[in-house]
Amino acid sequence: MFDRRALPGTIAGFLGLLLAMAAIITKEPVLVVIAGVLTAICVVLVLTLPNRAPVRYKERMDLQEEADKLARENDQMAARAAKFEAEAIAAREKLATAMLAERSQPVGADPSPAVPTPPRDPSDDITDPATGVFTQVFFDASLGKRISAARRGLRPLTVAMMEVVEKVGEPGMVQTTPKPVAEILTETLREADTVARMDSGVFAVLLEDTPENGAIWTLERIRRRISEDLQGCTVRAGMSCYPAYAFDAQQLVDQALGALDAAREWRQDRIEVTTANPDD
Structure with missing residues (x-):
């Protein structure tokens, strides 16, 4: 201009x-x-004309930060809406079952009293109570939108699946306590990135505007931090990138989990990158 x-x-x-x-x-x-x-x-x-480039750059960064904040809030609302819709479907099915059971009861029979359901906090649907990070409900609801935003902005995006285990190679191998792992992930990653704990206990990491080499460097920083703070733990991670290896959310998740399975074949810290083709 x-x-x-x-x-x-x-x-x-x-x-x-x-x-x-x-x-x-x-x-x-x-x-x-x-x-x-x-x-x-x-x-x-x-x-002598004043240079407004730094001011304009700061304005763009402020606008980008505000857009990221609004996107995260929108993702939370979408995750809650998806959860509430599933609960509404289950409630309708439960009501239909109760109505059928009532019709089948003999006339004059005393139906069993209904047990009141305690109120639930909507934030419980998107926040893991054990770690404080997001749940799989939020991750699944937001990943597709993040890919759409990356596609519109022609920006890369990386999804990584990570687990931290103890007693590797022994019959008693278990996942380590998730709380300290979540704290390290939250402290190490940027505010624009997303950390979620999946239903399986694996941590999902969504790295915004991050290509393959940047994602490997980020995961390596996390691995070193965990090795320093959590003695005796082994870090294994698998990752996939948009658009280098995948074009949609399901591809990214499947490829990252496949790379994690490849990393599990090692008895030491291991970060694997998927070798899958985006056209598969």
Whole structure:
């Protein structure tokens, strides 16, 4: 967009150019002097023009941060809506079953009293109570939208599945306590990234605007932090990237889980990248 404050300098430079051409044609020294003066004025005005690039960059960053915040809030609302819809379907099925049972009872029979259901906090549907990170409900509801946003902005996106286990290679191998792992993930990753704990106990990590090499570096930082803070634990992770390996949400999740299975074949820390084809 043209900055109006540069208009005087532009006019001076244009007039200086015209006078210089006229001086070359007419060979008038006065025109040469005037053209030189106008050129000097143009240079001074351009050099003294304030640079608004840092201000505009900060404005863009603020707008991007606000857009990311609104997107996360929208994802939370979508996850809650999906959960409430499933609960409504289950309630309708339960009501239909109760009505059929009531019709089949003999006339005059005393139906069993209904047990009141305690109220539930909607935030419980999207937040894992053991770790404080998001649940699989939120992750599944937001992943598709994040891919659509990445597609519109022509930006990469990475999904990683990670588990931290103890006693690798032994019959008693178990997943480590999830709370400290979640804290390390939250502290290490950016605010724009998403951490969720899946129903299986595996942690899902969604890295915004992150290609393959950046995702590997991020997961390696997480691995080192866990190795330093949680002694005796083994970190295994699998990852896939949009659009290098997958084009939709289900592909990304399946490929990341497949890469995690490949990492589980090792008895040491391991980060695997999927080798799948996006056209598969």
